Amino acid sequence: MKISVRNLEPTKVKLTITVDPEEFDPYLNEARKEIGKQINVPGFRKGHVPGKVIDTRVGFGAVAGEAVNQGVPELYSKALEEKKIRPMAQPEFDVQDVPASAKDDTKLKFTATVERRPDIELPELDGMTIDVPAAAVTEEDITKRLDSLRQRFATLVGVDRPAAKGDYANIDLDAQIDGKSVDSQEGVSYELGSGTMLDGLDEALEGLSAGEETTFEGTLEAGEHEGEKAQIKVKVNSVKAEELPELDDDFAQEASEYDTLDELKADVRKAAEQDAKGRQATEARDAFLAKLQDGLDIPVPKGVKAELLEQQLKNNGVDAEKATKEQKDEAEKEVEKELRDQIVLDTLAEKLDVKVSQMDVTNFLASIAQQYGMDPSAFINAIVRNGQLGSAVQEVGRSKGMLAGMRAVSFTSDGQPLDLSEFLGDTPENEEEESVEAASAAAAVADELSNDKDAE
Template identity: 75%
Template sequence: MKISVRNLEPTKVRLTITVDNDEFEPYLDEARKEIGKQVNVPGFRKGHVPGKIIDQRIGFSTVAGEAVNSGVPDLYSKALAEKELHAMAQPQIDIKDIPESSKGDTKLKFTAEVEVRPQFDLPDIEGMEIEVAKPEVTDEDVNKRLDNLRQRFGTLVSIDRPAQTGDFASIDLEAVIDGESVDSQQGVSYELGSQTMLDGLDEALDGLSSGEETTFEGTLEAGEHAGEKAQIKVKVNSVKAEELPDLDDDFAQEASEFDTLEELKSDVRKQCERDAEGRQATDARDAFIAKLQEGIDIPVPKGVKSSMVEDQLKNANKGSEAATDDEKSEIEKNVEKELRDQMVLDALAEKMQVEVSQIDVTNFLASIAQQYGMDPSAFINAIVQNGQLGSAVQEVGRSKGMLAGMRAVTFKDTDGNVLDLSNFLGQDEAEAVEESESVQAASAAAAVADEIAHSDSSKQSQEED
């Protein structure tokens, strides 16, 4: 097989692949076998028709066409491996020549244009030291967690005063465009200051008392008039404030297994410290990836970036036309970082000679399924059927490579103390796969779970319709 490579862009190549006839012959034989299983030829049993007879009865061109369909993907993969290219997207295949007969001189020739991972050299991680900020737990952190706990035991009580931030109001809403009511809702419970509904609603409600109403201009965010300006009429039916329990020993006994408030505070501080250690491990991960990229110019594949940006805009329920320039810029920035991180971790996994076993992937996907309350077997089958297994393997490989690399690096806090991150990095490969959930790969599999759940929901809606 003759392979020539032409660089079209820093991250895009065109492979021209010419296949010798003897190398293409196994694919022709396999095509003849498959065709022989489907046709009836007098004097021969199905599946036992000689290849020469298949060529005569069915036609060599048909056999060659089947062989091309099955062989080109395999030959393309072999060409990538031989040239040590790492594809980032699906290729554009163009068949140039196909053998016209088993004895002819014409060879199979095709081109493949594909975006690939650019070439770059990772730094030597042997002896590498990385500084990570020291986690601190303040009294404010403890008090915030205690306040959150108090809110779980809080009650709403009616109040006879104007509404303010933090209050809960029962409201009626009506949207009017050109004097015509286009939407309305009654008895909606809304927390002032949460900014979870229409822009301008918080400002309109602030200072209103039960029974009062007002009108403001807002942009509708859903329905057939989404994106249109409307006059929003809002009426306050009632206002309630959250009443929190006193922070004392009685509360500690009601909200926990502890008898005193001091015991509860001590436990909450320990929880904060564990969370701080987790944040430090995350900071160490980010610092490690940033260190690997230090001083390296890594171009991003344009097509892959564009596709990812469009997907994220869709996930945010915004098309490229509806999104603002700032929103597009922010998404593009995040996508570029994500792609560079992925490419660096792929290269690191190769450098660390990481191997991903079937049990690694199975355990990883099963853990994600459990987080989403899905049956592990059904989830894994869905991953396979959706063609996402390769992505899962790649994500686990990235995580194992990253964790192996981080275990080879020395992390220190700002005081120069060596950090022990073994609780987060694991001690061996098996633990590394488990830790990958909290470090890197879970986000990708979770995205797959979201996609599958969304797909199932859409199918169910269509069936109901």
């Protein structure tokens, strides 16, 4: 097989692959076998029809077409491996030459245009030291946590004053269009400042006391007149304020397992310190990635970027065609960072020879399923059916590469050694390293079993 590579862009290549007849023949023979299983030829058992008879019966063109469909993706994968090209998107194939008969010496020739991962040279990890901010906990942090806990045990108390932000108002609403009532609600409890109902409601309510009413213009957000402007009359029936319990031993006993406020505060501080350590570990991760990318020019593939940009805008609730320049610029910044991080982590995982086991993939997918309250087996089967298993394997590889890389460098905080082993874990010693192919095969079997069960 002859392979030539033409660089179209820093992250895009065009491979021209010419296949010798002896390399293409196995695919022709396999195609004949598959076709032979599907047709009836007098004098021959199904599946035992000679190749020459198949060529005559269905035509060599049909055989070659089937062989091309099966062979081109496999030959393309071999070419990528030989030339050490790491694709970041699906290729565009163009079959240029195919033998016209079994005796034709024409070689199979096709091109594959694909966006690739750029080649980058990562710095050596040995001797690398990264300093991150200290995991500080302030008295303000403790106070905020205690106030949040107090709010969970707060009571609403009626007040004889105008409503203000944070108060709860019991209100009646009546929306009118052209003087006719189109929607009304009575006895609705609403927190001022929450912004959970109509636009303009917060402004209309602020300053009103029980028994007072006002009218404002708003856009209806549901019902038959959704999206239409209406005159909305709002009446305040009562105003209540949130009353927080006193911070004392009685509160500690009601809100926790502790007998005294001092014990509760100590527990709150401990939780705050643990969260601070978690934030510090995240900062260490970000600093590690930034260190790897320092001074590197990392181009991103245009096609992949465009696809992710549209998805990012959609995730932000923005129509790509109606997005403002600021929205597009912000989304583009996020997408480019995501792609550069992926490129660096994929390169790091390769540099460290990270292995992804079947158990790694299974645990990763099961954890995601758990987060979304889904059955792990059903979720894994869905991943396989949608062709997303490769992406899952890649994500696991990136995660393992990140952890392995961070374990290989030194972290400090304020110049003192920083131990992140609580978050990075220890290097696995007796991990069963099954191949990615094993993970794929296991998931494929699970998918097949699921399909059989559905068929029943």
